[in-house]
Amino acid sequence: MTSNQNIGSSEGGATQRARGNNAVQETAPETNNLLLPDTLSVHELANLMEEDPIDVIKELIRQGVMANINQVIDFDIASKVTQAYGFEAQRLGEDIDNGWREFSLDEKGAPNLIARPPVVTILGHVDHGKTTLLDAIRESNVTDREVGGITQHIGAYQVEYSGQKITFLDTPGHEAFTAMRARGARATDIAVLVVAADDGIMPQTIEAMDHARAAQVPIIVAINKMDVPGADVDRVKRQLVENGLVIEEWGGEVITVPVSAKEKQGIDELLDNILVVSEVEELRANPERSAVGVIVEAQVDKSKGPVATVLVQTGTLRTGGVVVVGRTWGRVRALFSDSGSRVEYAGPSTPVELLGLSQIPMAGDILGSVDSEKIAKDIVGERDRLSQSQQDFAAPTLEDAASRIGSGEISELNLIIKTDVQGTVDAVRGSLSKLSTEKARVSIVHAASGSINETDVMLATASRAIVIGFSTKVEPGARKLAETEKVDIRQYDIIYRLVEDVQRALSGLIAPEIREVVEGHVEVRAVFSAGRRGNIAGSYVTDGRITRNSIIHIIRGGEIIHRGLVASLKHFKDDVREMATGFECGVVVEGFTDYVVGDVLEVLREQQVT
Numbered sequence: 001m002t003s004n005q006n007i008g009s010s011e012g013g014a015t016q017r018a019r020g021n022n023a024v025q026e027t028a029p030e031t032n033n034l035l036l037p038d039t040l041s042v043h044e045l046a047n048l049m050e051e052d053p054i055d056v057i058k059e060l061i062r063q064g065v066m067a068n069i070n071q072v073i074d075f076d077i078a079s080k081v082t083q084a085y086g087f088e089a090q091r092l093g094e095d096i097d098n099g100w101r102e103f104s105l106d107e108k109g110a111p112n113l114i115a116r117p118p119v120v121t122i123l124g125h126v127d128h129g130k131t132t133l134l135d136a137i138r139e140s141n142v143t144d145r146e147v148g149g150i151t152q153h154i155g156a157y158q159v160e161y162s163g164q165k166i167t168f169l170d171t172p173g174h175e176a177f178t179a180m181r182a183r184g185a186r187a188t189d190i191a192v193l194v195v196a197a198d199d200g201i202m203p204q205t206i207e208a209m210d211h212a213r214a215a216q217v218p219i220i221v222a223i224n225k226m227d228v229p230g231a232d233v234d235r236v237k238r239q240l241v242e243n244g245l246v247i248e249e250w251g252g253e254v255i256t257v258p259v260s261a262k263e264k265q266g267i268d269e270l271l272d273n274i275l276v277v278s279e280v281e282e283l284r285a286n287p288e289r290s291a292v293g294v295i296v297e298a299q300v301d302k303s304k305g306p307v308a309t310v311l312v313q314t315g316t317l318r319t320g321g322v323v324v325v326g327r328t329w330g331r332v333r334a335l336f337s338d339s340g341s342r343v344e345y346a347g348p349s350t351p352v353e354l355l356g357l358s359q360i361p362m363a364g365d366i367l368g369s370v371d372s373e374k375i376a377k378d379i380v381g382e383r384d385r386l387s388q389s390q391q392d393f394a395a396p397t398l399e400d401a402a403s404r405i406g407s408g409e410i411s412e413l414n415l416i417i418k419t420d421v422q423g424t425v426d427a428v429r430g431s432l433s434k435l436s437t438e439k440a441r442v443s444i445v446h447a448a449s450g451s452i453n454e455t456d457v458m459l460a461t462a463s464r465a466i467v468i469g470f471s472t473k474v475e476p477g478a479r480k481l482a483e484t485e486k487v488d489i490r491q492y493d494i495i496y497r498l499v500e501d502v503q504r505a506l507s508g509l510i511a512p513e514i515r516e517v518v519e520g521h522v523e524v525r526a527v528f529s530a531g532r533r534g535n536i537a538g539s540y541v542t543d544g545r546i547t548r549n550s551i552i553h554i555i556r557g558g559e560i561i562h563r564g565l566v567a568s569l570k571h572f573k574d575d576v577r578e579m580a581t582g583f584e585c586g587v588v589v590e591g592f593t594d595y596v597v598g599d600v601l602e603v604l605r606e607q608q609v610t
């Protein structure tokens, strides 16, 4: 543990900037340590050293490396450059108790490994019975019955079944699951996918499936509501297979268990199967090492201060110990089990309520116990310094991905696809799947119809994927989240453009950046019927112009309600190529017919950024 590591002391950075690059070579500046990841772009490296990227590129050339600003270089090359600037590079995560790294869960080669209980999350479509199932399991199998039936909800609980423990995360749904994963946590060992037998597979079932698969977590399907007259197990099984989950009876690996959460039927079979899968997964942990865990939920209690539920993943968390969580630390004042009893320690896969943190952490934050307050303070201090650059290592943009493919660093392009209607999902998926090259292949993490929402952005963060929208809009919340999480959302209306961009990225080539610029506005003043072909918007160009090739956002009440290309543009009866300010025209936008007087058509044009 060293405490003198930092991202260039302000003194060193400033003097070097003032001296410029040449001076760096003639003096032997005092050495500062600089933490670097395995790979980073030239731009990121320049930022970390607080140097002009152009100077860094020149330094690279001096070292015999031709690289542009977006090029990704590896640690060995980067460390040579940092040396020239007086920084000693150290690989991020090399020193176990230092820096912004996740406390490692790696148990390879560790002695004293013991089997640990599986951690299970319940996913599925709304109203299919996730909460009822969690309650049913809890009620029939609580470990500690001493507290007179008081059920504490701390965000996770443990049951004992067949002499073995199973931990359930009590925050059902893939949104919470993926939000945790986006923060770097890998909390779940097994996903139970709940499908109502009367309803069958629904859009969120598919979403949940994709989220679990993206996390590479084994899935067990609980076919719920078997007590309902319309229950149809075979239909659910067929639908599972159609969606790529090959069930056991049909030669696959996915176990299905019919249950009724309401009647508490089939619960034992479900738990039996969870234990079977858990055994196959060989879940092990070392209770004798320092604890690493993940925050499941947290809030402020008026009398107790910040209260956090921690799922201990490995090691043993003890009262009195010092812990670091995200960018805060604290001394463990007290621990409470899921049944509300005070405990002195908590081992692997155990959820506990923790008192003693100075600030509220976020769900998905990693907790690690350390040996002293000094170490905790050092780590937090270093994380504060690193936080900015750390964000730069989030999900890649299409350009980043292209340059990483170009340099051979990655060989897979992760995509999340959202389109206007189901028909285009299949078309886009089909066109993109074919594109894989020798250098890299397309991996479609999730594809569905509908607008781009916050869950898609979370999934992109967690899976380091790019979100592709085809003829669909981005929800305002998702747009905001994408900005903070730095997720790249690409919108297309023309399939060949999309294919071309992805194709270029897969070949390691950076496509010219295309931005959309507003070219004018058109107001709908009357709506005419054109029979079976739908409606025509009788419109007036209030500013700018509209052309036959424009992209249109239909805006109503300040919100974009549709996005599509111009399908037809007429002046009286004649087809026209464009209409300018002050003219009237008849507009038809592809995929839309419900024009209302007062709608505004925002006219967009694609422009290449030079």
Ligand code: GDP
Binding pocket: 124, 125, 126, 127, 128, 129, 130, 131, 132, 133, 172, 224, 225, 226, 227, 228, 259, 260, 261, 262, 263
């Ligand atoms: P969630 O949104 O997936 O958490 O679903 P809930 O657990 O809230 O359940 C939704 C509705 O389905 C509730 O009215 C439950 O009582 C009902 N429900 C859940 N499981 C069963 C079941 O096995 N049989 C029947 N008949 N109803 C169920």
